[in-house]
Amino acid sequence: MSIEFSRWPNNYMMSYQVTKALGMASLGATDVTEIYEACKKIDPDDKDTWHREWLITAQALERHGKEAETAGNWYTARNCYIRACNYYRIAEYVVMDDDTEKIRIFKKVNELFEAAGKYFDVQPEKIHVDFEDVKLDGYFFSPSWIKGPKPTLFALNGGDEWSIENYFWLGPAFISCGYNFLVYDQPGTGLSLYEKGKGRRADSEAFHSRAIDFLLTRPEVDPDKIIVHGESFAAYDSLRFASFDHRIAAVISDGGTHAFDWDAMLKWMPPSLAAHGMRILGAKSLEDFAGNPRFAYDLEGVLHQIECPLLVMHGAEEILVQPNPLTQALKNYEQAGSKNKTFYPIEDRRLGGLEHCQVDNINVLHEVALNWLCSIGLGPASPRLSDCQDIIK
Incomplete structure (x- = not known):
C-alpha cells in the first residue's frame, strides 16, 4: 500500500x-x-x-x-x-x-x-428528491458569482458513504470552480435507509433519474451540462445510470465493479461487515441474491447504451473491488458505447491516489477529473477575482 x-x-x-x-x-x-x-x-x-x-x-x-x-x-x-x-x-x-x-x-x-x-461561501440549500412514497433529503449548492445556468456535478454516494462526507470530498473543489453541486441520501445510504427504509437496488436509474428531474426544475442548472460522478459502489451506479438516462452530459466512474460476485465478496468480509452490507442492499441472507433482479448488479450487456463522454479512473493499489479489480475497470471502459472515453490509471506512488477512490490523496481525483472535464469542454469557470488575490497574497 x-x-x-x-x-x-x-x-x-x-x-x-x-x-x-x-x-x-x-x-x-x-x-x-x-x-x-x-x-x-x-x-x-x-x-x-x-x-x-x-x-x-x-x-x-x-x-x-x-x-x-x-x-x-x-x-x-x-x-x-x-x-x-x-x-x-x-x-x-x-x-x-x-x-x-x-x-x-x-x-x-x-x-x-x-x-x-x-x-460557507456557498451555503447548503436543503432539498428533497421525490422517490416512490418518500422524499429523499439532500443538499444543493450554487455559486452566486457565476450568473445564469451553470454546469452541475451530481455526486452519487458509495456503499456506506454519507452525503455530507461526499460533499467534503468533492463539493468545495467543484463549487469553487463554478459548478453547481448536488448530493442526496439515495436509497441504501443515510436516513433514506435507516429511517425511511429504502435499500439499494441494481437499477440505480430508478432513483437517480428522480434527482435529474429535480435538477431540471432549477434555473441555476444548465440542462445540457449535468455531470455525474460515482465512486466505489456508486461507480457501478454511475455507469448503470448513464446507460439508461441520456440527460447526463458526462460521467465519471472511480473505483467501480463490473459485476458483483456477492457470494465471494460477502465471504471475504468480516461477518459483521457482511451483515451490514446485506442490510444496505436490503437482503437477509445469501439466498436472497439468487435469481432476484433487484440484486443483479452486472453491467454486462448494458454499457453499450452509454452515449455521453466517460472517464474511468482506477488506482493501481485498488483492493476493495474483488475479484481482479483492474480487469473489472477495463471491462467497464471497453464495453462503454461512448465515442469519447478515457481510462486513467493512477500509478504515481510519490503523489499517492493509488488507493480505492484516491482516499489517500483526494487532490489526485480533483486533478484528473477537472483536467478531463476541460478536455471535453466542461471545465471550470474563470476563478473569482478574490480567489486570484488570495493566491497572489
Missing part, C-alpha cells in the same frame, strides 16, 4: 477508515493530530473503543465550536463543526446493529453540517 495507515496491519477495514480520515486533512475536514490522538486509545479488537474515542473527539470539537460561535468567532466555529461532523461519521462505522444510535449520529452530523454551512 502506498501510504496505507498501518498501525493495525491485521484490521484492514479500520486501517482503511483511518486512511480516509487522513486523506481529508488536506481538505480541512479532519486534523492529523486529532486522528492520531484518537487512534492511540483504540484497540482494533474492541469496537467499543473505536466508537468511544471518535465520539470523544467529535464532542470536544462540537463544544469548542459552540464556544467560539458564542464569542462571535465564526471561523473557528465553522471549522470545529466540520471536523466534528467527520469524527461522528467515523464513530458510526462500527455501529452495525443499533439503528437508534445510527439515526442519532446521522441527525447529529446533519445538525453540525448545517451549523457550519451558515459560514
Whole structure:
C-alpha cells in the first residue's frame, strides 16, 4: 500500500477508515493530530473503543465550536463543526446493529453540517428528491458569482458513504470552480435507509433519474451540462445510470465493479461487515441474491447504451473491488458505447491516489477529473477575482 495507515496491519477495514480520515486533512475536514490522538486509545479488537474515542473527539470539537460561535468567532466555529461532523461519521462505522444510535449520529452530523454551512461561501440549500412514497433529503449548492445556468456535478454516494462526507470530498473543489453541486441520501445510504427504509437496488436509474428531474426544475442548472460522478459502489451506479438516462452530459466512474460476485465478496468480509452490507442492499441472507433482479448488479450487456463522454479512473493499489479489480475497470471502459472515453490509471506512488477512490490523496481525483472535464469542454469557470488575490497574497 502506498501510504496505507498501518498501525493495525491485521484490521484492514479500520486501517482503511483511518486512511480516509487522513486523506481529508488536506481538505480541512479532519486534523492529523486529532486522528492520531484518537487512534492511540483504540484497540482494533474492541469496537467499543473505536466508537468511544471518535465520539470523544467529535464532542470536544462540537463544544469548542459552540464556544467560539458564542464569542462571535465564526471561523473557528465553522471549522470545529466540520471536523466534528467527520469524527461522528467515523464513530458510526462500527455501529452495525443499533439503528437508534445510527439515526442519532446521522441527525447529529446533519445538525453540525448545517451549523457550519451558515459560514460557507456557498451555503447548503436543503432539498428533497421525490422517490416512490418518500422524499429523499439532500443538499444543493450554487455559486452566486457565476450568473445564469451553470454546469452541475451530481455526486452519487458509495456503499456506506454519507452525503455530507461526499460533499467534503468533492463539493468545495467543484463549487469553487463554478459548478453547481448536488448530493442526496439515495436509497441504501443515510436516513433514506435507516429511517425511511429504502435499500439499494441494481437499477440505480430508478432513483437517480428522480434527482435529474429535480435538477431540471432549477434555473441555476444548465440542462445540457449535468455531470455525474460515482465512486466505489456508486461507480457501478454511475455507469448503470448513464446507460439508461441520456440527460447526463458526462460521467465519471472511480473505483467501480463490473459485476458483483456477492457470494465471494460477502465471504471475504468480516461477518459483521457482511451483515451490514446485506442490510444496505436490503437482503437477509445469501439466498436472497439468487435469481432476484433487484440484486443483479452486472453491467454486462448494458454499457453499450452509454452515449455521453466517460472517464474511468482506477488506482493501481485498488483492493476493495474483488475479484481482479483492474480487469473489472477495463471491462467497464471497453464495453462503454461512448465515442469519447478515457481510462486513467493512477500509478504515481510519490503523489499517492493509488488507493480505492484516491482516499489517500483526494487532490489526485480533483486533478484528473477537472483536467478531463476541460478536455471535453466542461471545465471550470474563470476563478473569482478574490480567489486570484488570495493566491497572489
